[in-house]
Amino acid sequence: QSVLTQPPSVSAAPGQNVAISCSGGNSNIGTNDVSWYQQLPGTAPKLLISDNNKRPSGIPDRFSGSKSGASATLAVTGLQTGDEADYYCGTWDSSLSAVVFGGGTKLTVL
């Protein structure tokens, strides 16, 4: 059971928009910045969003992040078939003194 809670799956048609939620508590998201990772099938995770809403170089602006209280959201606009992947949120948990992740959300582009 993951410390952070994500929906197991989301889906939408190409060109549409989706949002993936990540819910935590005061000791993790409520206190620390959130990152999001994209894992394409058979590959290592890749940093998608850091510091709640910052995109590393090379990440399209179709991907955006936000945080409010103890929850965070990853938004993807203008879906493309290449966006089909698993998405994970992660942060530091100050009580556990450990990195914590969500269980992952599988994005399907119909």
Added chain:
Amino acid sequence: QVHLQESGPAQLKSSETLSLTCRVSGTSIYSSNYYWGWVRQAPGRGLEYIASISYAGKTYYSPSLKSRVSISVDASKSQFSLRLASVTAADAAVYFCARLRYTHTVLMDWGQGALVTVSS
């Protein structure tokens, strides 16, 4: 460009000790801005943090694995290592090494992963 490469035995038997090494290139391991860590992913499952270490040797461990895990760094060789004792089938996974920001809120770069299987 930062590159991390895992290496180590791919097959273990139950009760043996898993040993993996991550070689770092493209950046200096001697930086107080970063930690170096391990994350694993069991087949069909999500990401699980294992441990992290600074170049100076300060460590953090997952509470659920702490009793069996040891992480170490050899900065002179630009590499860090993981040891997991008394493995069982539940430890079979892909093990990723990663570069973390010192705050541990960002895993900036990842290795390609090393698949470890455990037989009884």
